[in-house]
Amino acid sequence: MLVDNPALYRQLFLQDTPFIDLRAPAEFAKGAFPTSASLPLMTDDERAKVGTCYKHHGQQAAINLGHRLVSGPIKDARVQVWSGFARANPQGYLYCWRGGLRSQITQQWLQEAGIHYPRVPGGYKALRRFLIDELERLISQRDFVLLAGRTGSGKTQLLNALPGTLDLEGLANHRGSSFGARLAGQPTQIAFENALAIALLKLESTGHRQILLEDESAHIGSLMLPASLRDKMRQAPVLILETPLAERIAAIHREYVQERLAECRRHDREQPFARFSRVLQDSLFRIRKRLGGEAYQRLSACMQAALDYQSRTGDDTLHLNWIRDLLVDYYDPMYDYQLTRRPRNVLRQGSGQSIRQAWKSGCAVPIEIK
Missing domain, CATH: 3.40.250.10 (Rhodanese-like domain)
Structure with a gap:
């Protein structure tokens, strides 16, 4: 047609x-x-x-x-x-x-x-x-670079601070992990594809042939990335963001606990804390099989203790305990395994400042960073 x-x-x-x-x-x-x-x-x-x-x-x-x-x-x-x-x-x-x-x-x-x-x-x-056709054309004509890094390393924040980037999680209204669902829900698959095509059109119009995007799996929540984009991402070079564990724990605490509670207060004026508690426990429950029964029970109990203490005192610092264990015992080993599954062309590995300098120095031409 x-x-x-x-x-x-x-x-x-x-x-x-x-x-x-x-x-x-x-x-x-x-x-x-x-x-x-x-x-x-x-x-x-x-x-x-x-x-x-x-x-x-x-x-x-x-x-x-x-x-x-x-x-x-x-x-x-x-x-x-x-x-x-x-x-x-x-x-x-x-x-x-x-x-x-x-x-x-x-x-x-x-x-x-x-x-x-x-x-x-x-x-x-x-x-x-028009958008379906443009999406395929734009994907085929763009050069993609992936931004990888451990959970909580600040990849999305770095993406949004750089030119020539594509925030897939923002378009999908999902943070990309078991804990990443937003209360407002996700767009439909068609609406997501429409928004993705429009974002790529805008990047093309501003002269960005090379695009930085987060290293994602085939799905972001319930939404699937286009097959052509997944194929390009499998071959794309990688920038790896390294962030100290303490900073990652603080970032996840802010995102999973403080921002999520604020979100619950906006959506549920009657019982926001009860909803917040359910969201956290449900998110952990979804990965119980991958955690294993013993680890799941331990983390769930630690999370509930933090919720009970926060409910009584308003102090949310006990959440740092289960967050640290979740990162060290679950997300980090899974990230290490995924990195070793296939060879990656790593262009730069380092701090946010290092990645920022690398991208800005080569975002208009093919990056060749040693």
Whole structure:
């Protein structure tokens, strides 16, 4: 399938264009774009009725039913919502599934309200097809370098402080480990792929042919990396970030305990600490088989003691005990094993400052660091 206007689509994504997504909520939930707002022409139930009518009585009957379902106060309310979005985002566009009838109707109703708002030719389907094709092209044309390091070494923070980088965990809304799930949940696989393609488009537009990204497994939480990206990552050279154990323990304490409790307070105003406790214990439970029964029971008891003490006193320092044991006895041996599984072309191994200097000195040309 040929997309209708790839130059336009590229500019829309590079400029973070706000979109009115007119598809039904169930369609939107399967996958959307980072700057899209779900402002449907029809609800799921209304769309189902129109679809059934189309199947049995044809297009015109379905159109007539759609106009009856979305009329009067219902129509007025939806036009008001679209109008508000359009006024707040005058540079935006609207689209439906294929840029057809739903887009045309909405555009006409907005014009009747005095607002001229453009629609995307080809709709969501054409935009999605464009991003699928661009994702494969961009992956094939980029040179990737991986940033590796032990758990808690600060890889994500370093990535976000450097040019020409791609934060896969940020796009996946997941920190990448058993303890990495976020309460807001992850995007769908389609939405993740859309965001990944857009991020690569932006890196290309700023002249970055070589891209630094974290050394990830095939999955980040429930999401899978594209096969073409996994293949490129398997062959990519590596920068290894080394961070002292004490700093790693402090970083994990801040991330797993302090930031996670703050996250629970934002999402659960009634019993945030109870939710925080469940999240920690559930995260540990997920790796119980790899830990082994005895180690799991010991770590779980240590974690519970820290939670009980924190609940009574507000002091969270006892968490440092199980965090240290988890790093030393589980994550570090697993990291060492993965490093020895296959030969790696290690370009630089050292502190954050060393890695930062290495990347900045060679980010515009192929790195050859000895």
